[in-house]
Amino acid sequence: MWFLITAALGLITIFPVAWMVSSAFKPNAEQYSFILLPENPTFGNFEHVFSALPFARYMLNSFFVSAVVTIVALFFHSMAAYALARLRFPGREFLFLAIFSTFLVSLPVILVPLFILARELNMLNSYVGLIVPAIFNAFGIFLLRQFYIGIPRELEEAAILDGAGYWRIYTNIIIPLSKPVLSALAVFFFLANWNSFLWPLTITTDSDKWVVQIAITSFQAQYSASQNYIMAASVVVAMPTMLLFLFFQRQLVESIKTSGFK
Amino acid sequence: MPRHRGMSRKHREWLAAALFLLPDVIGLIVFLGIPMVLSLSLGFFEVDGFGTYAFVGFDNYQKMFNDPLFLKSLRVTLIYVVVLVPALYCTGLALALLLKQDLPFIGLLRGMFFLPHVISLVVIGLLWKFMLIDRVGIVNKFLSRIGIDPQSWLGNPDYALGTLLVITVWFLMGYYMVLFLAGLQEIPTEYYDAARIDGARPWQTFRDITLPLLKPTSFFVLLVSTVAAVAGAQGFDLVYIMTKGGPANATSVLIFYIYQQAFQFGHYGYAAAMASFMVLMLLILTGILFVVTKGGRFDFD
Numbered sequence: 001m002w003f004l005i006t007a008a009l010g011l012i013t014i015f016p017v018a019w020m021v022s023s024a025f026k027p028n029a030e031q032y033s034f035i036l037l038p039e040n041p042t043f044g045n046f047e048h049v050f051s052a053l054p055f056a057r058y059m060l061n062s063f064f065v066s067a068v069v070t071i072v073a074l075f076f077h078s079m080a081a082y083a084l085a086r087l088r089f090p091g092r093e094f095l096f097l098a099i100f101s102t103f104l105v106s107l108p109v110i111l112v113p114l115f116i117l118a119r120e121l122n123m124l125n126s127y128v129g130l131i132v133p134a135i136f137n138a139f140g141i142f143l144l145r146q147f148y149i150g151i152p153r154e155l156e157e158a159a160i161l162d163g164a165g166y167w168r169i170y171t172n173i174i175i176p177l178s179k180p181v182l183s184a185l186a187v188f189f190f191l192a193n194w195n196s197f198l199w200p201l202t203i204t205t206d207s208d209k210w211v212v213q214i215a216i217t218s219f220q221a222q223y224s225a226s227q228n229y230i231m232a233a234s235v236v237v238a239m240p241t242m243l244l245f246l247f248f249q250r251q252l253v254e255s256i257k258t259s260g261f262k
Numbered sequence: 263m264p265r266h267r268g269m270s271r272k273h274r275e276w277l278a279a280a281l282f283l284l285p286d287v288i289g290l291i292v293f294l295g296i297p298m299v300l301s302l303s304l305g306f307f308e309v310d311g312f313g314t315y316a317f318v319g320f321d322n323y324q325k326m327f328n329d330p331l332f333l334k335s336l337r338v339t340l341i342y343v344v345v346l347v348p349a350l351y352c353t354g355l356a357l358a359l360l361l362k363q364d365l366p367f368i369g370l371l372r373g374m375f376f377l378p379h380v381i382s383l384v385v386i387g388l389l390w391k392f393m394l395i396d397r398v399g400i401v402n403k404f405l406s407r408i409g410i411d412p413q414s415w416l417g418n419p420d421y422a423l424g425t426l427l428v429i430t431v432w433f434l435m436g437y438y439m440v441l442f443l444a445g446l447q448e449i450p451t452e453y454y455d456a457a458r459i460d461g462a463r464p465w466q467t468f469r470d471i472t473l474p475l476l477k478p479t480s481f482f483v484l485l486v487s488t489v490a491a492v493a494g495a496q497g498f499d500l501v502y503i504m505t506k507g508g509p510a511n512a513t514s515v516l517i518f519y520i521y522q523q524a525f526q527f528g529h530y531g532y533a534a535a536m537a538s539f540m541v542l543m544l545l546i547l548t549g550i551l552f553v554v555t556k557g558g559r560f561d562f563d
Contacts, residue, residue: 003365010374013432017377019400020389032398076285083282087275095283102294104548106493108517109541112524112534113300114293116309136289166278195382197499202525213384217503220388227392234385245380249373252380256437257444 020238023231031228045232049219052229055236057208058215063240065130065200065211066193070186073135078182081144082174086156087166096145102138107198115202129203130211134193140185143258147181148174184255187248191241212237305535315531322535332536334511335519341423342515343491343547349431350487351480354438359472361439362446372443376436383433383496387503390429391416419512422505426513429504430496438483445479446472481555485548492544493517516540 023031024045026038033039049055083089084096107114114133123129151174159169175182197213204210210218216233223229245252269277305323308316326332361372378386393400394415402412415425449472457467473480490496498517501507507514507522514522516536524533 002360002363006360006365006371009360010371014374014377016389016393016432017381019393020385023392032395032400032403034400034403076289079282080286083279087279087282088272089276089279092279095287099286099290102290104489104541104544105294105298106489107495108493108498108520109537110294110297110301111521112530112537113297113304115524116304116530117293117297117300132289133293136286136293138290141286166275166282170282191380195380195384197382197384197502198495198521213382216384216388227395230388231392234388238381238385241380241382242377245373245377249369249376253372253376253440256440 020231020234023228024235025232026228028226028228031226031231045228046236048229049233049236052222053215053219054208055212055215055233058210058212059236059240061209062194062211062213065127065134066190068131069134069193070189072131073137073140073189074182074186076135077140077185078144078175078178079170080141081148082170084141085145085148099138099141111198111202118203124203125205125209126203127209130200130209134196134199140189143185143255144178144181146258147178151177180251181255181258183248184251187244187251188255191244191252194241301534301541302538304531305538307531307534309530309534318531322532323539325532326536326539331511331514331519335514335516338423338512338514339492339516342427342497343488345427346430346491347484347487349427350434350438351483353431353435354442354483355476357435357439358442358446362443372439375439378433379436383499384503386429386433387500391504394425416505417509419510422509422512426500426504429500433496433500434487434490438487441483441486442476442479445476448479449475477555481551484551488547488551489544492547493540 018036022036022038025041025043026033027040027042027044030038030040080099084092084099118124118129118133123132155173155177156169159173164172195213196211200211200214204214207215207218216230216237219233220230306317306319308318308322357375361368361375365371394402396402396414396417397412401415406412413421415421453471453475454467457471462470494517497515498521501513501515501518502521505513507518517540520533520536520540523529523536
């Protein structure tokens with residue numbers, strides 16, 4: 001019985017998404033129809049999305065930015081987490097606390113000074129400006145540190161006895177062991193960056209640097225009378241994240257679960 | 263194995279640590295730390311778009327409390343927080359309890375509730391805007407078929423904020439469900455078995471075993487949802503896409519008003535002052551949370 005209730009609630013929950021997908025295939029005349037499935041399904045909306053605006057370019061922008069941020073962030077955060085979890089040095093706990101406290105600093109709070117800072121550093125309206133500030137966030141450091149604390153020390157101790165330097169330990173032992181966490185975080189970071197809106201909105205002015213989230217807001221302003229086009233654009237923008245979710249649901253959920261433990 | 267001359271093992275470790283930490287620490291200082299400090303001090307200046315700074319002391323703060331739009335925005339934000347945090351807590355917990363059970367296709371079921379969360383807020387805003395169109399949107403068409411008068415859910419100042427809250431919960435509930443699922447799985451089944459043997463009824467079990475043992479997770483959920491409600495990106499994104507603060511400022515949450523003042527009107531100093539006030543609010547709220555739960559540490563005896 002619980003299954004029926006849960007399934008019913010689940011279907012209600014995903015109904016809007018289903019509605020979005022089906023509306024993307026409806027021709028203009030059917031955009032407000034009451035039935036779920038289109039009577040005359042068409043790919044025309046998608047054709048229009050890619051021809052009216054250089055959406056392929058914007059998808060590439062989003063992909064490029066998200067991928068670079070993800071790779072660099074994983075690299076930096078795993079290094080920092082390793083140091084915080086394994087290396088002993090004065091002020092370690094204080095440093096960790098300081099990093100942890102940046103959780104209270106969310107983008108809207110620092111948006112204005114960050115924008116002014118980016119302007120001073122000549123990062124406005126550039127890929128550098130899109131990528132670099134997005135890398136630095138304590139979440140990944142925190143999660144990886146949790147993970148590294150849990151790794152048994154024997155492997156590293158054996159390597160130290162063999163005379164290995166810290167960099168070698170990091171690359172030959174720590175990194176291979178962290179593959180599950182790193183892949184979970186990779187999915188999480190990529191998703192978060194693909195869906196990021198406020199910072200790209202603030203730092204980009206040239207339309208050739210638009211990420212898809214910005215492009216679609218411009219698109220919908222132009223075609224507000226044709227919801228079928230807007231829904232098709234929405235499907236295009238949301239498809240990569242939905243596919244990632246389909247294939248990597250487990251990883252995504254794992255990274256959220258582990259973040260809940262202090 | 264050659265050793266660095268003059269450096270002990272301990273100092274080599276310090277050097278290694280410094281090098282490992284360098285990129286992130288520099289990045290965090292430059293892109294989070296400095297802006298945070300700047301944000302606090304910028305509130306005491308009047309800045310225009312051309313980069314001229316004029317020190318104005320507490321003028322911005324005085325202006326704030328005489329600004330009816332700011333006060334309205336404060337009211338809106340408070341309602342938003344007071345409704346959203348409990349709503350997320352209850353929905354997340356309810357869903358987790360529901361989906362903790364051994365149901366068929368459990369992975370698929372859990373996935374359905376999490377799906378909204380992977381979609382960008384921009385798309386969600388556009389999708390719901392489409393569904394809520396006044397007469398021809400699917401929501402109103404459906405409601406009129408079951409006998410409820412169609413309303414302008416986004417256009418009526420009385421309904422707009424509530425509508426926004428419903429959409430926000432829909433978007434976020436999967437995330438909190440996962441957090442609670444993780445917390446529930448930490449509770450040893452022996453407790454439940456013992457309760458069942460004692461003949462405890464579901465409500466008693468929930469009240470005496472589940473809730474107390476869920477305290478760390480509850481604390482984390484309340485903390486994260488409070489921060490998200492006050493200063494989170496989802497507040498901004500949805501308002502920007504769907505209502506731009508309207509109608510009649512009914513959805514003008516503080517982060518949106520700050521953005522407006524800074525980037526629409528160019529009052530950077532004023533916006534920074536409001537942002538500082540928002541941080542203060544956040545610190546007070548989280549401080550209350552810490553005090554009420556005694557620092558988030560829980561002993562189980």
